[in-house]
Amino acid sequence: MEKQNVLIIGVAACICVAIIVTLFLATAHPAGEGTPGPENTDADRWKTITDMRGVEVTVPDDPQRVVTISRSLIDTTMYIFGVEDRIVGGSIYEKPIIKGTYVWNGTDYTVNTWIGKILNPELDRLTNVGGFGGPYGPPNVETIAGLNPDLVILRDLGEQEENTGRFLNQLESAGVPVVVLKYPSCYEHPSVDTMYEEIRVLGAVFGKEDRAEEIVETIHSRVTSIHDRTQDIPPAEQKRVLYFGAPTYAKDKGGAGYAFGSGTTEVGMMEDVVHVRSAYTESGRNMISAEQLLALDPDVIILSTWSGYHPPRQLYEDTQYDTIQDLRALKEGEVYALAATPCKSERLEFPINMMIMAKAVYPDRCADVDLETWIREYIVELYDTDEATTDSIVDALMLEYLEIV
Missing domain, CATH: 3.40.50.1980 (Nitrogenase molybdenum iron protein domain)
Structure with a gap:
């Protein structure tokens, strides 16, 4: 009887081990x-x-x-x-x-x-x-x-x-x-x-x-459309554009904001697609002073979302930017903002910012483009959204503050 019990226990133990191994392999x-x-x-x-x-x-x-x-x-x-x-x-x-x-x-x-x-x-x-x-x-x-x-x-x-x-x-x-x-x-x-x-x-x-x-x-169809509008502009005639981040804390850190330079996705895309020259040629993304910004003297400043949405009006009117009011781009009203979204521009929606930039920098090349219509058509084709969802996405982009005619 004792041997039989031992045998039963041993068989049961083997079955338990087999079950555990099987479960492990099944879930591995x-x-x-x-x-x-x-x-x-x-x-x-x-x-x-x-x-x-x-x-x-x-x-x-x-x-x-x-x-x-x-x-x-x-x-x-x-x-x-x-x-x-x-x-x-x-x-x-x-x-x-x-x-x-x-x-x-x-x-x-x-x-x-x-x-x-x-x-x-x-x-x-x-x-x-x-x-x-x-x-x-x-x-x-x-x-x-x-x-x-x-x-x-x-x-x-x-x-x-x-x-x-x-x-x-x-x-x-x-x-x-x-x-x-x-x-x-x-x-x-x-x-x-x-x-x-x-x-x-x-x-x-x-x-x-x-x-x-x-x-x-x-x-690709949207990128190609933008690219083809500006590809024949000779390099010497391409606008010098500063892709700029203007967080509210920049002044506390002793700078005017962040300049995007070579090797950054933002600059690479605007040079290849929109055909502009980056006004900032250093590598990477770096905090620059008001003096450095004045020395860069860009033709156009493009503002990205950073620590909140920053409308062009801020650079024109906020006392935080008193030290750069002599910038030619500010005096000539050549500061524009991209669409407002709280993460990097390089999402599926990135052609929207490429068109915003092209229309801001080369308005004569994009005079036939109604920006909101262009954006709505792209969103619907990309995401197959209904009217209410499309409205919500467009509202989130805060297009009313772009300063683009």
Whole structure:
């Protein structure tokens, strides 16, 4: 009887171990360069994607739980694919911006809405996992693991190479497959072409290759239209443009604002698409003094969203900018703002800012373009939005403050 009990206990223990191993294998995630999926998993449940590192990553054939790191391009592309409900976490700003946090001269210029959140309000309710840049905190591997994702998609901004590499190693060691996209500034010469590649990689991940090509064509048609309007302007006649960030705290740090120079995505795109010359030729994005700004003497100043939306009126009228009132661009009224959105311009909507810039810098070349109509048509073609959603997106862009006739 005693031997029989021992035998029963032993058999039960073996069954328990077998169940545990089976469950582990069933839930294991393939990861890493060329790493195959679990041996007991049907081959058609997995596929190999070559990401923008040139790394072959084995991913689920139909990912269901996706973490997206670095906002906007990934989630809005997933929205167009119709798979936005599969996002379980990402670079999500957890504290909604409150109206009235940036008021200047009696007008509220607070940027309140991401276009991605207009399209998919559920983003606000997702878990923030951090990100490389922005108000999200550093990426947290434990938080990501707790979401039990079957895929992580990271858009590498190229600004924290060592930290990004360490993070990828941690994720892949944990058995989580990671597909990496490369932001334009990861390359020596930033180009819109790499953004098309990002969209195509996402199409391969979700089995939406045809839809990805439609997105690329929609964007490319607008970029080409802008490019063709200005491509015949001789270099010597191209306007010298300063792409400028004017955060409210710049004066406290002893500067007038941030100048964008060579190697930045913003300058690369405006030079290649709009055909202007950057007035600031130093490398990177740097704080400059009022004296440096006066010495640059740009033909045109383009203001980006930074620490709130900054209308051209601010540079013309705010006492913070008293020291630069002798700038020719200010005296001639050649200061313009881009559309108001609280994250980098290089999203699916970036042609909007390219057209805004082209119409501001070369108004004679774009005289036939009604800016709001052009923008509305682009949004509807890109996102297939209804009238109410299109209105919400246009309102978020704050076009009324651009100072463009």
